[in-house]
Amino acid sequence: MIKIKNINKSFGGLKAVDGINLEIGKGQITAIIGPNGSGKTTLFNLISGIVEKDSGSISLNGKNISRQEDFQRSESGISRTFQHVRLFKNLTIREHFEVALDDDKNLLKKIFSKNKDSGDEIERVMRLIGLEKNIETKANDLSYGQRKLLDIGIGIVKKHDVLMLDEPVAGINPLLRRKIKELIKVLREQGETIVIIEHNMEFVMDLADRVVCLEQGNVIFEGTAKEAQSSKEVLEAYLGK
Amino acid sequence: MIANYFIHILILVGIYSILSVSLNLALGYTGLLNLGHVAFFGVGAYVSALLNMVGVPFIISFLAAGVVAGAFGLFLIYVSKKLKGDYLALATLGFAFIVYSLLLNLKFTRGPLGIPGIPKPEIFGIVISSNLSYLILVLVIGVLTFLFFNKVVKSSFGKMLGALRDDELNLRVLGKNTTKLKYYSMGISAFFAGIAGSLFAHYITYIDPSSFYMSELILIVTIVIIGGLASIEGSLIGAFIVILIPEVLRFFALPSSILGPMRQIFYALVLIGVLWWRPKGILGKVDLQ
Ligand SMILES: Nc1ncnc2c1ncn2[C@@H]1O[C@H](COP(=O)(O)OP(=O)(O)OP(=O)(O)O)[C@@H](O)[C@H]1O
Numbered sequence: 310m311i312k313i314k315n316i317n318k319s320f321g322g323l324k325a326v327d328g329i330n331l332e333i334g335k336g337q338i339t340a341i342i343g344p345n346g347s348g349k350t351t352l353f354n355l356i357s358g359i360v361e362k363d364s365g366s367i368s369l370n371g372k373n374i375s376r377q378e379d380f381q382r383s384e385s386g387i388s389r390t391f392q393h394v395r396l397f398k399n400l401t402i403r404e405h406f407e408v409a410l411d412d413d414k415n416l417l418k419k420i421f422s423k424n425k426d427s428g429d430e431i432e433r434v435m436r437l438i439g440l441e442k443n444i445e446t447k448a449n450d451l452s453y454g455q456r457k458l459l460d461i462g463i464g465i466v467k468k469h470d471v472l473m474l475d476e477p478v479a480g481i482n483p484l485l486r487r488k489i490k491e492l493i494k495v496l497r498e499q500g501e502t503i504v505i506i507e508h509n510m511e512f513v514m515d516l517a518d519r520v521v522c523l524e525q526g527n528v529i530f531e532g533t534a535k536e537a538q539s540s541k542e543v544l545e546a547y548l549g550k
Numbered sequence: 551m552i553a554n555y556f557i558h559i560l561i562l563v564g565i566y567s568i569l570s571v572s573l574n575l576a577l578g579y580t581g582l583l584n585l586g587h588v589a590f591f592g593v594g595a596y597v598s599a600l601l602n603m604v605g606v607p608f609i610i611s612f613l614a615a616g617v618v619a620g621a622f623g624l625f626l627i628y629v630s631k632k633l634k635g636d637y638l639a640l641a642t643l644g645f646a647f648i649v650y651s652l653l654l655n656l657k658f659t660r661g662p663l664g665i666p667g668i669p670k671p672e673i674f675g676i677v678i679s680s681n682l683s684y685l686i687l688v689l690v691i692g693v694l695t696f697l698f699f700n701k702v703v704k705s706s707f708g709k710m711l712g713a714l715r716d717d718e719l720n721l722r723v724l725g726k727n728t729t730k731l732k733y734y735s736m737g738i739s740a741f742f743a744g745i746a747g748s749l750f751a752h753y754i755t756y757i758d759p760s761s762f763y764m765s766e767l768i769l770i771v772t773i774v775i776i777g778g779l780a781s782i783e784g785s786l787i788g789a790f791i792v793i794l795i796p797e798v799l800r801f802f803a804l805p806s807s808i809l810g811p812m813r814q815i816f817y818a819l820v821l822i823g824v825l826w827w828r829p830k831g832i833l834g835k836v837d838l839q
């Protein structure tokens with residue numbers, strides 16, 4: 310699905326991503342773990358194209374996407390969320406979904422054509438993510454947890470081949486954590502390919518098919534969740550040597 | 551006499567409504583901090599006047615005013631597409647200065663002398679010479695403009711503009727070409743400022759660069775802010791308030807040396823008052839920050 314070849318990114322003298330090679334398998338859940346500042350988010354930014362790589366290449370379904378702009382990569386099939394939720398604060402929940410669902414590139418046509426009714430699709434995803442809120446609510450008026458849910462929701466409804474979630478449960482209460490975990494399991498059953506960044510090993514244990522651990526921009530471990538738990542490298546990365 | 555005076559005021563309200571509604575598309579709906587709108591107004595006025603005076607029919611001059619102003623809008627986005635917020639505001643303000651000094655220094659715009667004797671519009675053989683008929687012309691174009699913008703902002707295109715205003719990066723990540731959206735938004739906005747300029751030029755029949763400079767810029771931005779960002783109806787109300795209220799001053803038979811500065815003070819007071827009463831403007835729907 311996604312093939313990353315020897316990708317590099319430095320900020321000034323800091324090597325945030327230092328020659329990473331990685332393959333993301335179709336229909337799998339891949340968890341990216343690693344301590345703070347190990348380059349997890351930067352890797353997401355490189356894949357989605359919002360940060361320019363220094364060198365290396367990224368392909369999606371066999372197509373090289375490294376030279377595409379961010380919005381083109383999104384069109385190619387990348388869906389992502391942000392660690393710090395980004396929403397359109399003056400838009401309602403419904404408008405968020407409409408914007409995400411709308412993949413007609415002819416902008417001027419949109420002015421004169423009738424707005425598509427995506428009520429059914431919106432209802433379906435609202436039930437899926439379990440966001441119990443009137444869809445005419447503005448994003449500004451949502452709680453932190455509700456924003457996280459909506460953010461995941463628009464990532465899901467946007468047409469994609471791979472869904473990348475950057476710390477979807479960070480700062481969230483245990484109840485909602487469990488709810489989001491269940492949601493990710495449901496998505497897996499639907500055949501989604503998911504990459505999830507998560508600090509907490511325990512959260513990804515019964516979720517991930519594969520675990521990748523980063524440290525200082527390098528992959529220091531790759532294997533199953535079970536192997537990760539007993540891996541010396543992972544332990545050291547988290548606890549220090 | 552009084553009737554004619556009111557018709558005159560209504561014509562100005564109509565022209566400024568078109569101008570401020572179109573600015574609101576860029577400023578309020580798209581979040582482009584554009585302080586160069588007055589330049590499109592000026593470009594439209596000059597293009598229409600100069601073309602019409604060398605024999606081009608009014609309708610074509612009028613449309614050309616919109617098209618050329620629209621092209622200036624596209625150019626402005628082209629040079630500033632990487633800029634955001636305050637930086638975009640500064641760049642667009644600079645653009646307004648540049649256009650002003652061009653109007654002031656080019657030969658064919660006749661510099662500070664301006665262009666006198668601009669003909670009244672002639673549409674299919676009918677000359678719009680009386681103020682009443684001019685009001686009808688402005689109303690027809692104003693209503694069409696209003697209906698068009700209403701359609702734009704309620705369409706899915708309009709929703710995209712709102713998303714662009716709130717978080718450009720997030721919209722790109724959702725697969726939308728935000729640069730293209732900016733071109734469209736600014737192109738449409740500038741087009742309508744251009745036709746407002748045409749209506750202004752053929753009504754006043756005399757234009758010079760000073761009609762398209764700082765005080766006009768402040769006037770238009772004040773209208774949009776008082777009426778409220780991202781509200782078309784707000785901009786209409788704003789145009790009424792800002793054009794009408796200072797006229798009340800006239801009834802106090804003040805000498806013109808006092809009337810001028812009084813007007814400016816009045817604008818400032820109205821602006822402060824409205825924003826104190828309603829921080830988002832009268833019908834404003836969005837926060838830019
Ligand atoms: N735009 C940027 N400019 C400069 N430095 C950056 C930038 N983005 C990331 N970095 C640096 O790169 C390193 C990796 O950051 P990154 O956000 O990828 O870490 P992370 O693994 O996601 O950490 P966390 O778990 O805390 O989210 C950090 O040292 C960070 O300070």
Ligand SMILES: [Mg+2]
Nearest residue numbers: 349350351392
């Ligand atoms: Mg991170």
